[in-house]
Structure formats: structure tokens, C-alpha cells
Amino acid sequence: MKVAVCPGSFDPITSGHLDVIERGAYLFEKVVVGVFEKTEKNPLFSLDERIGFIESAIKENSKLSNVEVESFNSLLIDFAHRHKACAIIKGLRAVSDFEHEFQMAQFNRKLDKSIETIFVMASPKYAYLSSSAVKEIAKFGGCIEGLVTKEVEKGFRKVFKL
Template sequence: MTSIAVCPGSFDPVTLGHLDIISRGASVFDKVIVAVLHNRNKQPMFTVEERVSLLCEATKDLENVEVDSFNGLLIDYVKEKKANAIIRGLRAVSDFEYEMQAASINKKLGPEIETFFMMTNNHYSYLSSSIVKEVAKYNADVSDIVPNVVAEALKKKFK
């Protein structure tokens, strides 16, 4: 049986912390689908299309990773893709409460789907897309916390 995992998120923008989780997931599962969420509750800096494009470029060397986007419930998307797992990254204990609630409702709606939590690499435990955008807004160098393609895209956004 092929193991397929979905790694969902807003990825606005993708960081090296995200890529760490994605690449580690790709070493465990046969296929990882990185799924960009259309989140109506957030005002993203990058469009969904831009985020998908940035992720495609950032993951181009990971042969078993594909990038997609979705609307609606994650569990419906996971079932549509015939995946059997969800990958979620945890930076700190503060992430766990929300992630546990999400995993619990997903398990109720899709009992056949497992959620796997991966602790982030300690190098990236402080990192979030919000922090990246805040730092980049003031023209600080973010090249050591985001892929090069994202660093360039952020420079263009803040010109």
C-alpha cells in the first residue's frame, strides 16, 4: 500500500521550518502533498497561486512531493486525494492545543486518516510566516530563514 500524506498550511510565505517538516515527511511517506489552504479568515500577503509557485520552486528537488491548493475541510481534501495521513509541524507546546483539537475533529470525520505530529528542528522553533513578514517589512535579511525564491519575492512585495 502506498503511503500518502498531506501537509497542509497557509505557507504565507513558506519558511525553512516548513521545508524541514516537508522534507522529513517525504523521507517517511511514499508521497507528500503540500496543500495550500484558501483561508478566508486571514488576509495573506501572497495569493494562493503565488504560494503554490513558491512552494513548487522550494520543493523541486523532492521527487515525491507535489504542491496543490484546496478550499473547505482538510479531511475532505485528504479523502479526495486518497491520502492516509496528515502531517503537522509543532514548534512549541503552545501549538499543541490547537493541533490536538484539529486532529481530534479530523479523526471523528475520517477515522481511517492518521495525523502525525513532527517537532520542528530546534533551529526553526522560533520561526513563523508572520515573523518572517514582519522582519522582511523592514528590509532585514531573511535569506537564512526562507528559501532564496521567497527572499526575492518578499523584497519585491515590500518595494
């Protein structure tokens, strides 16, 4: 079985993330979305909330029936090994994303050259979309419809008391 992992902090998951995951689910027999337990980004949502948002989105999309979600707190390459993954899927929005992701891909390749990093270019309608931008818009009561799932919208209303 061809398995890929798709890692991230997903704080929160956006429509852009879901697009990358869906495209990975088309290419691989199984995709494991790996949610970083600890992140230096100081997440707005708890680990359980982030996982819940992703699981909810998976249940709502029949194209994601081969996708699972799991948290991890290890090297990404070790997470990939646990799932017998042959690939790591990463989304790229712009050239600015490439430099960091390229460096991480090279580190992962050094750790295990049998696991490929697959870069998925953002769909044009999501090329501008980031979790941090969505958080900023939500914080000030802006419209985030279509940028995140309904469950994430509810999460923002709860956090920001909107």
C-alpha cells in the same frame, strides 16, 4: 501507496515548513502539500505566488521528488480523501502550537478515524520560525536569509519594495 497531506496557508513557506515536508517525504511514498485557498489570516502573497514558492523549493531539493502541491478550499479531511491519504502531517514548534493542533486532529479523527495526524517536532534550528515573524522582519528590511528560499526573498523585495 502510502500518501500523506501536509496542509497550511504557507504565507510564505519557510525553511521550517520545508524541513517538516522533507521529513514527511522521507516517511511516506507521496506527500501532497495542501495550500489553503481561503484563509482568515489575510495572506500577504496570492495563492499562485504561495504555490509557486513551494513548487520552486520542491524542484531545488532532490529529497522532495515525491512531493506535489495543490490548493484546496474544503475540509482538510475531504482533501485527504481526494488524495487517498492515510495521514495528515503537521509541524509543531512549541507547546503553544500543540493545543490548537490537538483540537484540529481530534476533529479530523471524528470525521474519519482511519486518517492519522502525525505531529513532526520542529528541528531546533527552526523552533522559533514562523511565517508571521518572517513577514515582520522582511517588512522592516531585516535579514531573512536562511529563513526562506531565495524565491520568497525576491517576493518580499517586490511586495515591500526593498
